[in-house]
Amino acid sequence: MNDQAPILTADHLYCGYGKTPVLKNISFEAQNGEIISIIGPNGSGKTTLLKTLCGVLKPRQGNIFIKGEEIGKLSRSRISRTVARVSQTIDMPPMTVSAYVLMGRLPYFKRYQFFERKADVDKVKETLGLLGIGHLAEKSMDAISGGQQQLAAIARALVQEPDLLLLDEPTSHLDITHQAVILNQIRRLNRKFNLSVIMVLHDLNLASEYAHRLILLNGKAGEVFCTGSPEHVITKEYIETVYKTPVLVDQHPRSGKPFILLDG
Numbered sequence: 001m002n003d004q005a006p007i008l009t010a011d012h013l014y015c016g017y018g019k020t021p022v023l024k025n026i027s028f029e030a031q032n033g034e035i036i037s038i039i040g041p042n043g044s045g046k047t048t049l050l051k052t053l054c055g056v057l058k059p060r061q062g063n064i065f066i067k068g069e070e071i072g073k074l075s076r077s078r079i080s081r082t083v084a085r086v087s088q089t090i091d092m093p094p095m096t097v098s099a100y101v102l103m104g105r106l107p108y109f110k111r112y113q114f115f116e117r118k119a120d121v122d123k124v125k126e127t128l129g130l131l132g133i134g135h136l137a138e139k140s141m142d143a144i145s146g147g148q149q150q151l152a153a154i155a156r157a158l159v160q161e162p163d164l165l166l167l168d169e170p171t172s173h174l175d176i177t178h179q180a181v182i183l184n185q186i187r188r189l190n191r192k193f194n195l196s197v198i199m200v201l202h203d204l205n206l207a208s209e210y211a212h213r214l215i216l217l218n219g220k221a222g223e224v225f226c227t228g229s230p231e232h233v234i235t236k237e238y239i240e241t242v243y244k245t246p247v248l249v250d251q252h253p254r255s256g257k258p259f260i261l262l263d264g
């Protein structure tokens with residue numbers, strides 16, 4: 001892998017499930033240290049794109065490069081040490097939160113290593129603490145709330161120590177306190193460790209506030225409608241065209257970022 005290359009390059013991707021592709025001709029580069037949010041109406045293909053970007057779903061055409069290397073030529077563990085994904089639906093194995101989060105360390109296990117090392121356990125503890133769920137460590141995954149499961153899934157991705165984090169609606173089950181915990185933590189990791197992030201967000205105001213760049217999918221056409229800074233993408237004209245809903249666009253009083261309200 002080449003550290004100077006963009007962390008991820010999507011090159012003319014056509015992706016989907018059946019005969020007709022859900023998404024057509026998607027090309028973009030995610031630079032190192034960039035936070036990108038994929039936005040768009042329900043069913044526009046946000047999850048499909050995220051799954052394709054990490055190699056879970058094979059593109060029907062086009063290619064993906066991670067740090068300049070074709071994803072198909074990389075081993076699963078090499079990909080896992082570089083890219084971590086948190087999906088929208090979280091599997092709930094009957095295990096404790098700490099055992100679940102520890103699974104994120106598997107890509108670092110050596111051949112014939114069957115047990116975690118102290119460094120792995122420390123990493124898990126530290127990450128649970130950072131996300132405010134240290135007290136849940138010994139609880140079973142199926143005995144905690146949906147929001148807490150979401151935090152545990154994010155912790156599992158973070159202990160993978162990825163260079164690129166892919167998040168599918170990371171705040172969907174979270175109250176505003178935990179939305180702030182997650183997104184501020186992601187911003188902190190981005191600033192401190194240059195973590196690159198691509199996240200699907202439904203909340204356009206959170207996308208506007210936390211992402212450097214937005215990719216707005218056009219539901220019907222299966223294409224990118226436009227991409228750019230929040231100021232470029234979150235305009236009355238673009239949002240009303242894509243979402244077919246009247247909106248008001250103002251500025252956040254503190255950050256100055258575009259701020260959106262439904263208009264009737």
Ligand SMILES: Nc1ncnc2c1ncn2[C@@H]1O[C@H](COP(=O)(O)OP(=O)(O)OP(=O)(O)O)[C@@H](O)[C@H]1O
Binds near residue numbers: 022040042043044046
């Ligand atoms: N496993 C699947 N098999 C077949 N079609 C699928 C599958 N998953 C999704 N689709 C279809 O692909 C299209 C895009 O779905 P996708 O979940 O990527 O959209 P989305 O933008 O993430 O939606 P939402 O905002 O509702 O989560 C939809 O028409 C959906 O029905």
